Amino acid sequence: AGLAVGTTTGALAHSAATDDPGPALTTLGSTAVPFHGDHQPGITTPMQAHGHLAAFDLVPGADRRAAAALLRRWSTLAAELMAGGRPETDTGVSHDAGPASLSVTFGFGHSFFDATGLTTARPAALEPLPAFSADELDPARSNGDLWIQIGADDALVAFHALRTLQRAAAETAAVRWQMTGFNRSPGATARPMTARNLMGQVDGTNNPRPEDDDFEARVFVPANGEPAWMARGSYAVVRRIRMLLDDWENRSLDEQERVIGRRKSDGAPLTGGEETTPVDLAATHPDGTGVIAANAHVRVTAPESNGGAAMLRRPFSYSDGFRDDGAPDAGLLFIAWQADPLRGFVPVQRKLDRGDALSEFIRHEASALFAVPGGAREGEYVGQALLEG
Numbered sequence: 001a002g003l004a005v006g007t008t009t010g011a012l013a014h015s016a017a018t019d020d021p022g023p024a025l026t027t028l029g030s031t032a033v034p035f036h037g038d039h040q041p042g043i044t045t046p047m048q049a050h051g052h053l054a055a056f057d058l059v060p061g062a063d064r065r066a067a068a069a070l071l072r073r074w075s076t077l078a079a080e081l082m083a084g085g086r087p088e089t090d091t092g093v094s095h096d097a098g099p100a101s102l103s104v105t106f107g108f109g110h111s112f113f114d115a116t117g118l119t120t121a122r123p124a125a126l127e128p129l130p131a132f133s134a135d136e137l138d139p140a141r142s143n144g145d146l147w148i149q150i151g152a153d154d155a156l157v158a159f160h161a162l163r164t165l166q167r168a169a170a171e172t173a174a175v176r177w178q179m180t181g182f183n184r185s186p187g188a189t190a191r192p193m194t195a196r197n198l199m200g201q202v203d204g205t206n207n208p209r210p211e212d213d214d215f216e217a218r219v220f221v222p223a224n225g226e227p228a229w230m231a232r233g234s235y236a237v238v239r240r241i242r243m244l245l246d247d248w249e250n251r252s253l254d255e256q257e258r259v260i261g262r263r264k265s266d267g268a269p270l271t272g273g274e275e276t277t278p279v280d281l282a283a284t285h286p287d288g289t290g291v292i293a294a295n296a297h298v299r300v301t302a303p304e305s306n307g308g309a310a311m312l313r314r315p316f317s318y319s320d321g322f323r324d325d326g327a328p329d330a331g332l333l334f335i336a337w338q339a340d341p342l343r344g345f346v347p348v349q350r351k352l353d354r355g356d357a358l359s360e361f362i363r364h365e366a367s368a369l370f371a372v373p374g375g376a377r378e379g380e381y382v383g384q385a386l387l388e389g
């Protein structure tokens with residue numbers, strides 16, 4: 001039976017038990033993202049198909065030394081897994097797969113600094129986000145001492161990284177909350193395209209691009225920035241945003257497009273052109289009303305409406321089953337990267353909170369802010385300048 005299956009379905013049936021190496025890994029499996037570098041991976045890395053976000057709290061008694069040892073262990077493991085290696089005492093879960101674009105990113109939350117006696121090293125930019133009127137936040141799924149973002153193009157590789165890092169936390173830190181997300185799989189579309197979210201919108205079009213002159217300044221703390229241990233780092237705002245899909249899907253296409261200010265089919269602005277054509281916020285209908293409504297999401301969030309405030313959005317969608325009323329427990333694990341949340345997420349969210357057509361269809365259920373240090377050099381670990389500074 002094994003032979004018959006093997007000859008008819010080829011690679012699909014290839015068995016780990018045979019000596020025949022079979023066809024080579026696809027590009028998807030063999031792609032490795034470097035762990036070491038100026039910046040941590042998982043910020044400008046292309047969005048992967050599978051993701052896990054996990055926040056950890058230090059256990060009582062875990063001090064700065066224990067935290068340093070943990071970050072050293074975590075960095076070693078992340079570098080090894082991202083290169084496609086197998087750590088000692090590996091569980092074998094991702095055995096037959098390549099690195100599959102695995103990226104692991106580490107961050108520190110506000111509470112980490114008190115717990116480790118590092119209060120004076122806490123960046124001003126890590127002050128808690130202000131409360132917004134539409135917040136319906138669950139404290140148990142918000143914040144945390146430490147944060148790990150995992151992305152990979154294979155679900156087993158992503159889970160394996162999560163589990164490996166959780167095991168390595170051992171007696172030092174325990175999971176506070178964990179969320180699982182996804183994006184479209186590479187190769188699912190005829191050509192690379194901007195992602196779609198679970199409302200069906202093309203989402204990510206007007207993100208800052210690495211080739212923009214101001215990209216580094218918007219997304220990363222400068223090399224000579226404050227505090228010094230955050231040089232080349234970034235701040236991640238994480239929001240779990242549930243979508244009220246029953247309400248949204250009942251609206252006509254016209255209404256849905258007015259909410260955003262872009263066409264649903266291809267993401268082009270309602271003022272014309274194609275996806276990448278700039279939105280003309282000044283365009284009016286013959287009756288004088290704006291083509292992009294006053295409360296359209298792209299008008300409210302545009303840098304022009306927010307004193308230049310911008311952020312790099314790199315989200316995952318999530319689907320966690322159905323609520324008691326039958327509505328999907330699904331939405332966006334919104335992750336925004338910026339050099340300073342007070343010049344990125346905060347002013348934009350304040351404005352959204354005051355009047356965004358999208359608000360009616362979403363609920364912010366959890367929130368966190370993390371300081372994500374610059375990348376580690378070979379032989380170093382993430383956060384070393386903080387923990388040994």
Ligand SMILES: C=CC1=C(C)c2cc3[nH]c(cc4nc(cc5[nH]c(cc1n2)c(C)c5CCC(=O)O)C(CCC(=O)O)=C4C)c(C)c3C=C
Nearest residue numbers: 201202203204205206207241298301302303332348349362
């Ligand atoms: C505070 C920041 C933002 C939150 C929260 C947010 C939630 C959110 N957005 C969408 C869908 C789209 N957003 C789009 C553009 C866009 N959104 C933000 C910020 C937040 N969004 C910005 C800064 C921008 C870019 C504005 C610009 O410069 O034009 C778009 C349009 C396409 C695009 O440019 O990405 C969509 C679609 C959802 C569904 C959502 C919460 C669930």
Ligand SMILES: [Fe+2]
Nearest residue numbers: 203297301313
């Ligand atoms: Fe948005």
